[in-house]
Amino acid sequence: METALKRTISTALAACVVALSLTACGSGSSDSDSGNAADELRLGIALGDLATFDPARVLADAMQLVIPMYAETLVDVDQDDPKTVLPNLATSWEASEDLKTYTFKLRDDVTFPSGNTMTAEDVKFSLERVKNVQGASAFKMGIVDSVNVVDDTTVEFVLTGPDSSFPSRMAAPYLSVFDSKVLQENGAVSDASAVTADDAQAFMDKTTVGTGPYELEEWRRNSEVVFKLRDDYWGEAPAFDTIVLEDIRDASTQAQLVERGDIDIAMDIEPDTAASLEGKDGIKVVTEPSFNINYLAMNHQSKDAPELADDKVRQAIQMAVDYDGISSALADGAPRPAAVVPIGFVGADKVEPIGYDPDAAKKLLDEAGVSGLELDVEFANVTWYGVSQQSLWEKLQSDFDKVGIKVNIRPVEYEKWIEGYRAGEFSITSGLWAPEDFDSSSYFDPFGREAGIYGERTSMDFPIGQKLYDEYLAEKDPAGRETIAEELITAMRDDATLIPLFQANKFLVHSDAVTGVRYSPNKQIRLAEIKPS
Template identity: 30%
Template sequence: MKAIKPLLTAGALALTAGLASAQTDITVAIQLEPPNLDPTGGAAQAIDSVLYSNVFEGLTRFEGDGSVVPGLAESWEISDDGTVYTFKLHDGVNFHDGTTMDAEDVKFSLDRARADDSTNAQKGLFAGITDVTVIDPLTVQVTLDGPNGMFLFNMAWGDAVIVAPESIEDIASNPVGTGAFTFADWVQGDRLELARNENYWGDAPALENATFRFISDPTAAFAAVMAEDVDVFVGFPAPENLPQFEADPRFQVLVGNTEGETILSTNNKMPPFDNKLVRQAVAHAIDRQAIIDGAMFGLGTPIGTHFAPHNPDYVDLLANSPYDPAKAKELLAEAGFADGFTTTLKLPPPSYARRGGEIIASQLREVGIQAEISNLEWAQWIEEVFKGKDFGLSIVSHTEPMDIGIYANPDYYFQYDNPDFQALMEELNATTDPAGRSDLLAKAQTIISEDYVNGYLFELAVATVAKAGVQGLWVNQPTAAVDLTVVSWAE
């Protein structure tokens, strides 16, 4: 018997045509290419930009508004003394290679991150963990050495995503996670491709394919967007062009906040920066607003400490380091450098660093400090500055969320070693009362501001230029991520 083909109504035909034409791929440009693809072992923010939430997931995760919500952990219970967290994991979660994600993988990930030989860039997130115990395949218990009011927040960082022992050996080049997208291809120097995870445990993303392109040059970035070669540019590096895009109906411009404290990083163990008077002189030699206007075309909020101004616990400490070249010269003379000195200024690729570096070098010359600029690629910066600590000054935006705790690590690249600050951070970790935490955070901000650990410049704004039909993009960046899990095209 011949099959009878059903007739389609005009409405059904229109619906079918609409579905057939709906765009399901996207090309996103960002400025920096990740040096590797292991968020648990690499320090570069570009790793999270591509992979956070898209490929890798943690027990908890950040939403676009900065809130912390359940991730791979469906729920959790906290003991009365605040030291034991019992996580209940989602059932039916698989890694992209088909292996099951369970409590053993959580234990492996947390134990690996806190191990003595760990290369995790934020190893301090896991310092308070004393034990990770598998209760059953979907239940894992984490014991801390004391209450930590930031623990669930810390578990949302990209450095705390869950990985598997079966795929860890090749993670730097072939990332295997549990996220809504799988890693497809990486053409180094050009692009990285993701594909929809058809077996995703959560809500399926609207996009089938996503391509990240890496365009560091501001002129090339402008050309790529104008030619519509890319659909989205997150962290658009030429803010002077934003008015042109705003006036063009083809595009939308989103300007939001980041967690990026942009600082003049200072090597506190390298002479002469081991002298507080010299660091203070540098702080007074800097005209923040000139840097914001000249390098960022007005996008950015001046800061006087390492803390985000949009955080309710932020303390305005700009008065500790106003622009005062005469004061800077006096301090240099008092420190024994009346004739100035020469140092290095090593700059990573972002335009805020390259453009800002030129301005800062000029400002430092006015007080007698000769800063010799070296423009480094991101991998070079990681090796020389972050790992090798071979620098005098640098410029970088620390985009990790509420990361003032890095100042408690004397081995961190700017090498600030203050036992009083370290004790304060331990007290903060053990404090759960909101008012008490606010007081301690205020003290912490004040200490590093008055010690002039680094030159505090501005809170980095993030500008995104996208085609008019793209929806679901993050406006703000509570962590350095381009989360595509809820991005779609308007029909």
Template identity: 25%
Template sequence: MTYHARLRLTVAAFALAAAPAMADTPDNQLVVGFSMTNILTLDPAAITGKETVQVLANVYDGLVQLDPVNRSEVQPDLAESWDVAEDGMSITFHLREAEFASGNPVRAEDVVWSFKRLLTLNLAQASFLKTYGFTAEGADAAFAAPDERTVVVTLPQKVNPQLIIATLGIVGPGSVLDSVEVMEHEENGDLGAAWLAQQSAGSAAFVLQQWQSNNLVLLAQNENFWGEAPAMRRIIWRHIPESQSQRLQLERHDLDIAFQLAPADLAALQNAEGVKIQTTPSAGFYYLAMSMADERFQNPKVREAMRYLIDYKGLNEAILPFYGTEHQRPISGGFFGLLDDPGYTFDPEKAKALLAEAGYPDGMDVTLRALSDDPFLNLATAMQATLAQGGIRAEVITGSGDQIYGAMRERKFEMLVGRGGGGQLPDPDSNMRALIYNPDNSAEARLTNFQGWRTSFYDEGLNRLIDAAASEVDVEKRRQMYADIQNRIDAVVPPILPFSEVVTSAGYRDDLDGFVVNPSWSTDLSTVSKNR
């Protein structure tokens, strides 16, 4: 039987399993419901958004992996061990024996090639390395493979090496690709980008079998996986953007896991027979963003006014239970150096006064973009009402990830309700790089994974402080540096205003064992089994 014939049988069998009947999902298949609207490619170098990370975490290994429980810890993955040089300027990784899904051996040169490819293509995930001084031009000096089992990473600038090690545990910048397999599919010097958009070349427990945009993703067990074989033969990710549909299918046993349930459905499922809810602190924030490419938002008084047109308490209590908790600082809860919240409150009269000082006594007309998924549309609708009380007449524009975040990446938006801001790397530097840092504000820089660049925000003083804090090894000095950074942020008023810290809540059938939601979105489903 050919591969395509087997695939047709797989899809047909799955369709029967998803039919409206009270029947358990197959014992050896995991069926997951989530929204695919923000999945635009499956190339690890180009991905954006948590949903793609959730899928690819089960397809690609890195040198290391971030611990799902102890967020500050890094665990071995393809690297069995590593050493940091005495001067802190290089890291040597020692690889285990492993194979890619193709059967090709995992070699040090594959690791080096993966990092060089990332920097050469200069797509979204490259910013994780570029922010620490890594460049395509300097890649030969930064990454070396002295033998097949050894990778040496030489830091191009002084930075705490633990930040680099943890960064290489993030799905995307740290993903190791099968260079032989990928280059067999290279077209016109694209380093396999067109092929990898819909294929995979990893070494993790599963391999991509099929991706149908806004329909489903099929992952099959990697027969060449170097670790313990997963209990599940297949993972079926289904595009179910409606929360009520996810809830119904979870209750009817048609889903094993539901990743994007609305608060009302999560609350109802707390008392549902056979269903459990898992909530864990996650990465990033919900925020209101403004584009400083729009001259109106170049005025700090206008940006400050927006601080007082956010109903922090109302949004978190009414819309974000199970999604987020109130948070106004751009540093994740529990991270080193976090100050207490500044305590901004909804105050439309204060906002009107600030707008009048800025030269807008009659307010202004704006567009407010938001994904059409929960909770973004509800947040935008609620924010439209509170903005109006300050004289900001907002037209809500909704759409897919490409339409909403695509406009932000192209710097062609006015205001946006979004989610992001780092935190995948368990250090405040991750938040600062994602939300504030912008080393080059030119259009040509295309630093699309820096939300500072996306919003055209550039502050040389903050850039210097962030770089200095990343390289400082003295604990108390570093703590004071982050206090100084947060105080400067209060004064400068960057165009991204966090109002909630993201938490991840998932509903799942109670016959699952080994399901642990990873705060960095990279939930490993190879550990999941069914207790039946």
């Protein structure tokens, strides 16, 4: 079977034959002796939530794969043990005794495409800008009071309170470092006025100013993104000269294209489609457990369904869901955590989820004095983690009907859905979350407290969440952190505002012309690690 990569190499070989009398020429594939890079790697991926390349203004699933192409963070997580934090742009770090000050030592050999060398000033500017632009990712810097330059290779973070998870927090791709000199020349502002004064998004949507191995060459919205390898990348160069992300939102279309050789990797494959491709000539199917969660969210202050403010009604809805049926029919047997904190994170393995119990759900609705509840549901008409949200809601519609709840399902385009969800307009909907870093605080912050971004979207009434979150951040002892995390996860489960449906398996289908394709806990896949076979 011909693949995108094989065709590229064949074209390169043909060119060599033509030019043989004039010069020597490589095959186009990666070669450790020659250092040549293969020409092109093509991915099929749903890019519906890719609205900008400015991390200060966005929080989107696709960005976890895209940002590391052109920008890097102070630390990274271990691919095989994501709870372990590794040096990246920083070589080391240390915390004060009270966990309120963290000092990072930086590499001195990192450069931007402009030729400027990265310094502590760039770190300060980039991360203060994330906080002060006040975009969707700003909460990642919420605990930071100030960023101080000690010297060119030393930067200090002073926090508003203790945070035992801070080094892990700094692995989030949204906290990448950018060229402050070039950004300021093109409208970027990092101080408190940034929320209105910063004007750099348009520049960042067409020009690379990060330290990563690739530069943005072209972005055609709703079509494709093209990245070109940097000639002057400071680190070890990846194998491919060009990486193309084709915006393909239909899983079956992705499968057809990878079979045909038009793309090398399909990112959004459903379980049944993946099974149908197993054993096909020239195709590899990678199936791995992930930390990605598909969940339900309910609004306490819904004008259309005020009943959702009642704990008993939300708990009844939690008990009305046939989780095993969803897992077996739609999600390839994926497990389910107790709350929106993945299995494998601190405290999550200790808490049992609430299971399917329609009789108990009916009893709770009776106790709440609720009958004939009708819910209008708007949800993103997409496939997340291999599961069609249309199919998911058809199943949920059937489940809720069994306990006397009528659901009217209304699929909408992703862009309309995310706008409505961020505005808190939905009574009930489904969402997704993939981790950017690997401490449970990265879930407690957005999902486990009223002031978190999802607490605000759902008008959550959950005061215990903030108290336990603060205690968790202040605790140094691992056993103590586990105990507090268990208590908070239990409280999140019983509050039932945000209900996990399944923790997805990840399906990656790729041509056998490439190798190194595997799930990455915080980057979807690590494109820089993929090589020609």
